[in-house]
Amino acid sequence: MIREAELTRTPSPSRWLEVSTVRELSQLARLRGEWNALLDDSRAGPFNAWEWLYPWCRRIGSDRQPFVMLARDRGGSLTGLLPLGFEHHWVLGRTIRRLAFLGETHVGSDYLDVVARRGREEEVARTFARALWELRDQWDVLDLTDLREDSVTVRVLRETFEERRVATRLTERYVCPYETLAQGESFDDFLKRTSRRDNYLRRKKWLEKQEGYRIEKTEAPGALAAPLTDFFRLHASRWESDGGSQGIRGRGVEAFHRDATQLLAERGRLRFYTMKVGGQAVASVYGIVHGDTFIYFQSGYDPAWRNRSVGLVLVGETFRDALEAGLTEYDFLRGTESYKSDWTTKRRHTVSLRVLSPGGDGEWFVRREEGMRQVREVAKRLLPQDAVERVRRLRRRLSAVRG
Structure with missing residues (x-):
């Protein structure tokens, strides 16, 4: 010491x-x-x-x-x-x-x-x-x-x-896409400055006609078990066809999130949003509130409901909730996925x-890193693209098994 x-x-x-x-x-x-x-x-x-x-x-x-x-x-x-x-x-x-x-x-x-x-x-x-x-x-x-x-x-x-x-x-x-939210701005006014307004309104209108449609928001430390279980299932389902999630993979990472969500909820920082239709969870967003910012951390949805844009509608509802809570920023964190750019205009x-x-002896560490990088680059050049993708998916699955 x-x-x-x-x-x-x-x-x-x-x-x-x-x-x-x-x-x-x-x-x-x-x-x-x-x-x-x-x-x-x-x-x-x-x-x-x-x-x-x-x-x-x-x-x-x-x-x-x-x-x-x-x-x-x-x-x-x-x-x-x-x-x-x-x-x-x-x-x-x-x-x-x-x-x-x-x-x-x-x-x-x-x-x-x-x-x-x-x-x-x-x-x-x-x-x-x-x-x-x-x-x-x-x-x-x-x-x-x-x-x-x-x-x-x-x-x-x-x-x-x-x-x-x-x-x-x-x-x-x-690259981390984000959007500033104007104090006093209504959700309808916000929608007008996005590229998803018409699709969001159309998809939400259809969902609202389905029996048992509702969105549950969970913040309390003692109420996390069910929404967290739904989130893990929906997140895994979303990424299953791609070989598994890179964001949440393995038992150790799931155990971490069970601990962290409980602790964050004790501080009033956690927000889980779960969309249900007919009593079944079909989409989930795992969010964190930090100061005046809503952090969109992770999400998941049932692939069977992909064509109904349940993820799009649920993201829109998190924007609505952030505006009604008086928050001034919405941050999607890392990633340039198209759905993020549909809702945002700013980047950091x-x-x-x-x-x-x-x-x-740090130079030896750097040399080893560089050697490993060169080996990966050679393998990518020699292997067909579909083989490279199969290797990536296999690595994700093995990582998830090892936890």
């Missing part, structure tokens, strides 16, 4: 910060209250929540050693945190220590970042950047994935390391930042 005094302070006496690290899951568990208070007073994204990252550590990242950096002011108040963890790779007789975000794999965590009190983002980011530099002998590769491209953290880390003649590598990751991007510790 690194003691606080062994790390770094910002130079301004009025903005003095002290950094410590949390390296045990039991310590991480006790941070929930402080973490939540900090997140609520920050601009950080939804997947930096304790309710997301703690179950990720338990269910998916059990092989990662937490390395959560905390920044406190003179009074001991938590002012910032950086949720990292260690992953170890064995490459040609060397143990490569890769330091990365908690929550980076398997669950689609966009907008990972430093969590800092509003107005103190740059100060906290610089404090953590200097601490990472001071601790450079403890890691070989620093990989920070899926930050927003306009993140202060990206700029500050690049400046900090490049000032010390350490190269950084910035790469593009995903995510990026990844990589730094190799000077004198470390």
Whole structure:
């Protein structure tokens, strides 16, 4: 355990910060209250929540050693945190220590970042950047994935390391479609500025005539069992013909979502929407409310109802609910699927930042990655396209079986 005094302070006496690290899951568990208070007073994204990252550590990242950096002011108040963890790779007789975000794999965590009190983002980011530099002998590769491209953290880390003649590598990751919602705007007015208005209204009119048509919205922690079961079934059905979902696959990921949805619901952040016809669930949306934003996380529908556009109608109803709740943004997260562009006009991007510790063995990790990438590219060129797709589907199925 690194003691606080062994790390770094910002130079301004009025903005003095002290950094410590949390390296045990039991310590991480006790941070929930402080973490939540900090997140609520920050601009950080939804997947930096304790309710997301703690179950990720338990269910998916059990092989990662937490390395959560905390920044406190003179009074001991938590002012910032950086949720990292260690992953170890064995490459040609060397143990490569890769330091990365908690929550980076398997669950689609966009907008990972430093969590800092509003107005103190740059100060906290610089404090953590200097601490990472001071601790450079403890890691070989620093990989920070899926930050927003306009993140202060990206700029500050690049400046900090490049000032010390350490190269950084910035790469593009995903496009995230989103839409702003005007205060006081009606759903009918919103529909007029989309390309799906006529189809949505026609399909909804037909569905409303079906016996037992209704949409159920679930928010309470004690009411999640049925809608979550319906969601898993519908999501799996939607992707079955494509070899399985890439977003939710395997028992470990399902266990994570059972934990995370319960914790998010306890914070009033969860929204499940389930469309039923004749008592049978035919479509589902798994959403998260973060501040003034509705996050469309995942969905599913019964393929037998595809031609009735049940997914389209249910997405429209989530927009209606967001507007009626006074939310000001609707975020589809990563992916450029056509149904997202039908509802949105805006895009943001995510990026990844990589730094190799000077004198470390990170270069070996990069060489192995590059070698594996070249092997995949050669295989794609040599195999017929339908064979490549069959291999992808087989890999998804095997991944789901292994959980």
